Amino acid sequence: MEHQRDRDDLDTVLGKALAVLRAFGPADSVLPLAELVRRTGLAKGTAHRVAGDLVHHRLLDRTEHGYRLSGGLFELGLRAAAERTLVELAMPFLQDLYERTHETVHLGVRQGGEVLYLTKIGGHRQARTPSRTGGRMPVHCTAIGKVLLAHADEEELTAVLSGPLERRTPRTVVAPGLLRRQLAKAVEAGVAYEYEESTQGLLCVAAPVLEPDGRTAVAAISVTGPVGRFRPEPHANTVRSAAAALGAVMAGRSRG
Amino acid sequence: MEHQRDRDDLDTVLGKALAVLRAFGPADSVLPLAELVRRTGLAKGTAHRVAGDLVHHRLLDRTEHGYRLSGGLFELGLRAAAERTLVELAMPFLQDLYERTHETVHLGVRQGGEVLYLTKIGGHRQARTPSRTGGRMPVHCTAIGKVLLAHADEEELTAVLSGPLERRTPRTVVAPGLLRRQLAKAVEAGVAYEYEESTQGLLCVAAPVLEPDGRTAVAAISVTGPVGRFRPEPHANTVRSAAAALGAVMAGRSRG
DNA sequence: CGACGGCGTTCCGCTCAGCGGTACGCTGTT
DNA sequence: AACAGCGTACCGCTGAGCGGAACGCCGTCG
Structure with missing residues (x-):
């Protein structure tokens, strides 16, 4: 059932975006695109675009070595x-x-x-x-x-x-x-x-x-x-x- | 230009989702659907679905009186x-x-x-x-x-x-x-x-x-x-x- | 009490956003 | 020189997502 949900979720934009965000564990600070691809199971092109969109929406930061959860996300979480x-x-x-x-x-x-x-x-x-x-x-x-x-x-x-x-x-x-x-x-x-x-x-x-x-x-x-x-x-x-x-x-x- | 971005962003799923999330100000705890519609400018049906999706992805909680930013978002933010x-x-x-x-x-x-x-x-x-x-x-x-x-x-x-x-x-x-x-x-x-x-x-x-x-x-x-x-x-x-x-x-x- | 306005929810047919396979250029490594 | 892994770019097909419309459910009026 968890499998099921994971698979279903990857069929929707939002699901993909969250898969990327949740690919970051508590210990990860910056992940390269390839690692995101590995963890999420998304196609390379797709992951690339999704990550780009997330950067545009200030949920991710782009760094030299990959992507990083951004301050915007931190702030959003603090609103809960x-x-x-x-x-x-x-x-x-x-x-x-x-x-x-x-x-x-x-x-x-x-x-x-x-x-x-x-x-x-x-x-x-x-x-x-x-x-x-x-x-x-x-x-x-x-x-x-x-x-x-x-x-x-x-x-x-x-x-x-x-x-x-x-x-x-x-x-x-x-x-x-x-x-x-x-x-x-x-x-x-x-x-x-x-x-x-x-x-x-x-x-x-x-x-x-x-x-x-x-x-x-x-x-x-x-x-x-x-x-x-x-x-x-x-x-x-x-x-x-x-x-x-x-x-x-x-x-x-x-x-x- | 800010206007521009707002309008453009509403043309994408992720943009809509973020618009909903960011509709919550620091002071808001729970917002009814109608209020989300007002603040985001989304069509009622759309807002309804997007909010539903966000609940499914545990970024929002559904309560008696409306929607609320969820603990999942809090946790995600703490990963930044x-x-x-x-x-x-x-x-x-x-x-x-x-x-x-x-x-x-x-x-x-x-x-x-x-x-x-x-x-x-x-x-x-x-x-x-x-x-x-x-x-x-x-x-x-x-x-x-x-x-x-x-x-x-x-x-x-x-x-x-x-x-x-x-x-x-x-x-x-x-x-x-x-x-x-x-x-x-x-x-x-x-x-x-x-x-x-x-x-x-x-x-x-x-x-x-x-x-x-x-x-x-x-x-x-x-x-x-x-x-x-x-x-x-x-x-x-x-x-x-x-x-x-x-x-x-x-x-x-x-x-x- | 009936009409009304605001609410959340559901439905459905059109269409273009998003998809992902493919290909490319750039690095370092063997 | 061949290779492997990376990020990036392209592009034609298609179904996910869209939003207008309609519905049922309250309260609140006149």
Whole structure:
């Protein structure tokens, strides 16, 4: 079905354009035309024209070495209302967290089986995390992911648990039963932890930002630090109350 | 010529799609179809289909009351390499500034005669600024704008100075001569100030992030606070050195 | 209450925008 | 000198996309 959609989408102009834009992964900065052709499966001539059109519409920049997602796209993305207000409202709380811990602070949402990081703030001495603003990570091996999954409906939960759980490090939890127990505990405690499950040397606490109903989670906040100088448990309370406060603000906002 | 482009662009699928996306201003969260029709000038049927396609491609969300820019677009925008690395590298310095001042901190770039704000960080008690992440302001009445304009080439400078300078507040500098003198001083001092020129009750200092050549500015950093508790001058040094340090980091990055 | 205006949606036949195979010129590499 | 990979340019066929028209559904008038 995914195949199906990919193929169908390439039959429309818009589909082709998006295929080109989405050919850029979180790590790619500039891609030559040939690479775009390879990744999208478009005909060379077509890719050339589409890319040209995208440049004309300021979604791509032309550089010496190929194409690059442009500032116009960045700006457009920043107009997305839901995500932006979330980030804006969260900022003061994230600042507080950073100031107290001086460790890396994340704000993320769940998209299916992955976490999308909306913001990441940190100082000069921040831990070397693989996460990036706009990047993704699997839900099952990150604190944010676990706490969001814990508040998802049963259906989505089992979908993730029954899928394969990729082993990222020796400590990644890949046993569905164990993970399920951890999630139950996370709901109870109001926080989830990660102990080097996505990346060696990284520890993390996360708390959910809940809707007024107290069940569904719209986002999650986390603090991440390196093994050695950082222990997540002492920050559980801080993170939890920051997330709760943000939830309250958002509830007030959507009502008023 | 702008007219020309608008009309031409509506003759292509991509143009229509972009017209719809760009119909969303920084302040709009959800727009009904009829409004999209009005703003884009597309035929009703066409707008309907294009919007539908955009939903299918996850650039728009369909809601009860109309369409909304979606998280997919947000994510895509965050992939724009140049802007994102700028934000990422800047973050630690912005944090430092915030921690020292506890006032609103901005990172912005210039796009023609306007400033585009890439990031805005602040705490709970931040001044009520009209700026928003992803938002724009005229160059001539903001500290960031002035310091960026001051480092632009003569051509661009005169273009802005010869255009009409919109009066935003009683203190907005609308005299080209005076503005030019301020800019000259800003280059010399390494910072520009704003005294309630864009918004009543707001003061601001900004410093440029320069290329290794020491001339062209790629971005600018500012600290903004409310008249009364905040004086910009004492922070000139801090802002200037933060911007300089960021410039150095970026220079090192692009070389290595 | 009936007429009306604005809304979102659907339909359909015409046409030209877009398609992609083909070919070319330019590099570096073998 | 032959080659391989790149970006670019050309061009005739065709179906994707176009937009005018018509429809059903509300509210809001007179």
